[in-house]
Amino acid sequence: MQRPLGAQISHMLKSRGVDVIFGIPGVHNVEMYRGIEEAGITHVLARHEQGAGFMADGYSRATGKPGVCYLITGPGLCNAMTPLGQAYSDSVSVLAVTSCLDNVTGKRGQLHQMLDQRAAAGTVCEWSEEARDPETAYRLVDRALTGFASKRKRSCHIQVPIQSLGAMADAAPEAAQLPGLPKASSEDMRALVDRVLAAQKPIFVFGGGALGGAEVINDVLRMTGAAAFCTYAGRGLVSAKYPLYFGSFLARPDSASVFAEADLVVAMGTELSECDIWRDDLGHTAPMIRVDIDPEILAQARPGDVPILGDVGAVLKAMAVAIPARVDDRAPCWDVQKVAATKARWRAEVMTERPGIVEVAEALKAALPDDCMIYSDMTQFAYAAKEVWDMPRAGYWHHPYGFGTLGYALPAAIGGAVARRALPTLSILGDYGFQYTVQDLGTAVELGLSLPIIIWDNGKLAEIEESMIQSQIAPNAVVAQNPDFLALARAYGAGAVEPKSLEEMQQAVLAAFDAPVPTVIRVTPGVL
Known part of the structure; x- marks a missing residue:
């Protein structure tokens, strides 16, 4: 009609x-x-x-x-x-x-x-x-x-x-069948498997584009004896228990020395952008095999690299079938104790650079169910957590990585909670970023979303303040008058609580998952 x-x-x-x-x-x-x-x-x-x-x-x-x-x-x-x-x-x-x-x-x-x-x-x-x-x-x-x-x-x-x-x-025509993602050729697959099995110290980097292969990644790593990193968007793809997993510490400057040891780097579903590594290059001298669905990314290949256009998930699943036909599980190609010591050192660096955050993040992680989906904002809490928080599942922590905008976490979490009505969703943001989109708290209340909203309230733009100090600039324009966040939340009809201990924070978050409206949870550094 x-x-x-x-x-x-x-x-x-x-x-x-x-x-x-x-x-x-x-x-x-x-x-x-x-x-x-x-x-x-x-x-x-x-x-x-x-x-x-x-x-x-x-x-x-x-x-x-x-x-x-x-x-x-x-x-x-x-x-x-x-x-x-x-x-x-x-x-x-x-x-x-x-x-x-x-x-x-x-x-x-x-x-x-x-x-x-x-x-x-x-x-x-x-x-x-x-x-x-x-x-x-x-x-x-x-x-x-x-x-x-x-x-x-x-x-x-x-x-x-x-x-x-x-x-x-007139009405739109009937829907046609949608095409799938590009598939890697059999020649590319043979070259990939051959190169990985021939390498003495291979290392993988998994990005958000590798989510389709999540169920086989740990098997592929075990079979090849390779080490691995994940980008922030790829966290959860590699089990934290895998002994050769370096975590999501790509942005640590001396992670470049790890890549310098490798004789083959395999980058799967990642741009390796500035926001992934925060330096000009990964630090490797070995050839790189790069698997991606984006030709623009593959065009960055250097002489000697192997670009493969194809769906990373399908490539990983094919590797999981092809490799056992060639070899049994390989012994670790890297020093397990050295990997563990390196991760411990990087974690200690995060704790030194951002005092008090790691302890709060670990308490929060311990309280959350494995199927909790997290949306974070541009805030120091998230910057630290992205490095030290090993996700139990891939694709369950979302952050404004590339564009890097404030105000993302609350409305994005509302969208996620609408999609996951019966499942836990959490929003984490700073006091400044919350005020970018605070009005959407009205939407969350209107929808009756059981959404915990953690505000990391340090009373200023602390990240910018630290950047000014490091640049030998007297800090200015980094402190703003905050409202009473709890009163503001109640004015919208939301719940509001200010925990005074880590245990109270954990209890507040769990209670918020069952509340009939969203709950603003104000966390003040140094109080917990």
């Missing part, structure tokens, strides 16, 4: 598996809201478009499905450009659908007018396109969903003119 195009887009998304949309309605995009309930989609009302984008991001990270947000012309899109940039940076499938003005060349002074809205979104998305007719709109939706399924996930933006949204349109 015919419906206005705005309604047909919602029906199309539902037919493609979209169950939740995050957003804020407005006078320009009201036609996009005509078909949401009719299509059977749940809409989550954010308190700011930035929150809607982060909620879509958090939902996608929790489910592996696309996160969709509906936004209004002009400022609505602009408000969401930070989360769209974050999703692009961290390989998250977020689709933003917005309204746009019908004519921006012959008219000026219109409500929500921008010089070039499509181009603005294109600076933070993989692509940004305009659909002026139903066929183009449907084609762009399928283009986004196909890209999410078959290559590196990135944010995408579709804008539809206001008049087009209200015009009658």
